[in-house]
Amino acid sequence: MLADAARRGVVVVAETHSSLLLRGVQTLVAKGELSPQLVKLHWFKRRAEDGATEVHSADLDEHGRFGESWPEDFDEVSLSAEAEYLDAVEARQ
């Protein structure tokens, strides 16, 4: 739905904590169904020293990859949860 709107020329601003949504957009780009030029990612982060908001922006390439400029932790949540569960099971053995 978001991609359809973007393709029609609508400027869609989506605020999300969902890595699934982001992955969906990446997949559409990788499939060639959404131009990477129609996507811009912004990561908002509060600066510890003065509380000001820092914005890190990233583009997607034609494979839907955002590269190393995108904060690692956004994508790491699922991986950490999986690792934590497996570690816990392993520790009980």
Place this chain on the structure above:
Amino acid sequence: MPRRNIWTPWKRGSRPMPRKRLVIDASVAGAAGNTEHPISKANRDFLRQVLSVCHKVVMTPEISLERKAHQSRFSSLWRTSMTAHKKVVETCGTDDPDLRSGIDRCGLREKQRAAIHKDIHLVEAALLADRIVISGDGSARHLFCMVSSDVPLLKSVVWVNPAQPPADLQQWLERGGRPVKDWQLRPP
């Protein structure tokens, strides 16, 4: 036994840390998705370190096929994340006829020859990248070490098992993954 610190710290600000292209065997990805103590956690920790440090992973069609056969939810998430961060180097992978014929001339028994050929693609991929193989296969490592006196090219390849690390692998990765002589495929 305390682990020896065998690396000088990377001097931040001097020049960028070299990004190494690591060849990671499917055995590592497979073990990371299991709960076999203490091997699985060691492999998981290693893969997460690779994700957080700047190094990349080499993916040839053969390695990719093996990965799919050993895929777990953890390894699948890891690979997706590595791909999204542009940390996967896709290469076609090429047989090295000189390496293969050199090994074949070493007089190995047929079973040993078959075993070494099963994993030779890892070494071939490493030779085209930064000469680092990460694998939990100790038998294959032993065989490569055995033939390395007759195939000197092998001696340049570092082979590390994350579950039996010869030192602190996180530090090693963070300090540039430079070759360590004791970790290379050298005669026993």
